Amino acid sequence: MLSRKLHLISLGCTKNLVDSEVMLGRLADYEIIDTPEFADVIIVNTCGFIQSAKEESIQTILNAASARKEGALLVASGCLTQRYKEELKELIPEIDIIAGVGDFDRIDEMLHSKNNQLTPSVFLADESNKRVITGSNIHAYIKISEGCNQNCSFCAIPSFKGKLQSRNVDSVLREIENLSSQGYRDFTFIAQDSSSYLRDKKNNQGLIELIESIDAQNLAQTARILYLYPSSTSLELIKKIKDSKIFQNYFDMPIQHISDAMLKRMKRGANKQKHIELLRAMRDIEGSFVRSTIIVGHPGESEEEFQELCDFLENFIFDRLNIFAFSAEEGTSAYNMEDKIPSRIINKRINIINKIINSQQKKIKHQMLHQPHQVILEGKSQISEYFYSARDVKWAPEVDGEILINDSDLDDMVLKPGYYQAVLSELKDGFLFGKVMSKI
Structure with a gap:
């Protein structure tokens, strides 16, 4: 008997990824394939966090619908479907099954019955849920x-x-x-x-x-x-x-802004002084890695408040920083706020911050060169089969970067996933290159 084939696309954050891995665990009797054209079931686990993520999710669903073979089931799950179930039913009738944020552990039942009923409670994966770890x-x-x-x-x-x-x-x-x-x-x-x-x-x-x-x-x-x-x-x-x-010593704390007026407007629950106290405590730890996120263009963000943010980012250097343009989301208090910031001003402000961050990132990477680093090697890099993919042991996967290993002092040039001591030798076109010195 031929096995049924499954193609799953997981969009958005790592929390979504865990839920996708639970679905793969529930559908372990399917053969997982990398392309949708030959799949019997295509699942798109969507993100509905901000406008750009919603647009990506919708486009991905439409692409899957056009690529699928005759008779294949198209399933949309996750945050977007939870938020916009009725709209999706009407706008994308090609979707066969809609699953929400409470249905990941019963996806097999839904496929069997072609049931569209969304569970009202939110699913939280635990040790009882078999997962297929990916990547x-x-x-x-x-x-x-x-x-x-x-x-x-x-x-x-x-x-x-x-x-x-x-x-x-x-x-x-x-x-x-x-x-x-x-x-x-x-x-x-x-x-x-x-x-x-x-x-x-x-x-x-x-x-x-x-x-x-x-x-x-x-x-x-x-x-x-x-x-x-x-x-x-x-x-x-x-x-x-x-x-x-x-x-x-890894500290990921999204601050979103630093101006007291903006933090209050954003309802963040902590003032500038508290933020600085925490960030300094993190930075004072030897070898610490500090990551954050900011939002640019929230309603009411004045030029003075934006400049205050820029001044702070010039002086407190984050190891990594994500920048988001404000997205007006239904059901939030900011959605109806006055003093909306025009897109052209938001884009201009993002460009200003990007210049600050890009300069800092180049210096940070240069400082890593010719120093020993403990790295976790995952396998071959997607960039090229001639490189192994590694990351500093402090870094989180995917979001913090990649070290391309192209040389080794070990006798065996086939490097298995694991922990290694490496020296970074070169920074070229934004990519870090390194040499494995020993296995840890």
């Missing part, structure tokens, strides 16, 4: 909570992901145990608001307790946490990460 034989993402209790003016996530719901510590530890038994040693912990982990269960020390428990378990070799939130991050948490033997 790595050594690294896996672990989602510690779903939903968010914050009230940011620009963010629609709570409207379709709901309030914060955290897994318990034992559940996370069991998942680490399961993944470790399969050979995974590097983990990235994710949530909408990781630093609020367990606050829905009246525990304000949840993330600290999780770090302590993972250190005590001693199965993970390296780990990092994404998506800290300024109002729920403490100096004690920063110190706990610093003192951990497993968690890297």
Whole structure:
């Protein structure tokens, strides 16, 4: 009997990726293929966070619809479908099955019955859900909570992901145990608001307790946490990460802005002084890696407030910084705010910040040259089969960059995924090149 073929496209964030991996686990009897033309089932796990992501999701669905063979099922799942179920039914009738953010663990049932009924509750993957980890034989993402209790003016996530719901510590530890038994040693912990982990269960020390428990378990070799939130991050948490033997000195805290007036307008729950206190504590840790996100063009952002942000970015150098143009999202308080910023001004401001960041990034990468680095090698690079793909052990996969390994001091030139000592030899056209010195 010929196996049925499945093509899955996962869009958006790593939290979406975990849900996609759960669906792959539920559909383990399908053969996963890289192109949609020969698939019996095509799943597009969508993102609905901001306008550009929504447009990408819709275009991807349309492309899949036009590429599929006769009789193939087209499934749209995830955030966009949760937000715009009725609109999608009307605008893209080619979609056979619509699944929301509560349906990932029953995708097999939905395919069998061709059932379009969306589950009202939000799904949170735990250790009981078999996943097919994609993209790595050594690294896996672990989602510690779903939903968010914050009230940011620009963010629609709570409207379709709901309030914060955290897994318990034992559940996370069991998942680490399961993944470790399969050979995974590097983990990235994710949530909408990781630093609020367990606050829905009246525990304000949840993330600290999780770090302590993972250190005590001693199965993970390296780990990092994404998506800290300024109002729920403490100096004690920063110190706990610093003192951990497993968690890297990696601090990902989206600040969105630095002006007190803008932070208040954005309903961020922490002022400039708190942000600077936390960021300085992170930066003062030797070898720390600090990543953040800012939003440009939120309604009411004056030239003076934008300049304040630029001055701050000139002086506090982030290791990585994502820049988003403000996107007016239905159901958010910013959607109806006055003093909207014209697109041409937003684009001009983004270009100004990009110049600041690009200059800093070039210097940061140059400073890495001719120094020993512990790296995690994942396998062959997608850039070329002649390079291995590696990243500094502190870096998160995909978002923080890639080191191209094109030389080795090891006798065996076939490098298996794992931990290595490497020296970076060259920066060319924005790419870092390195040589493996030894296996760790």
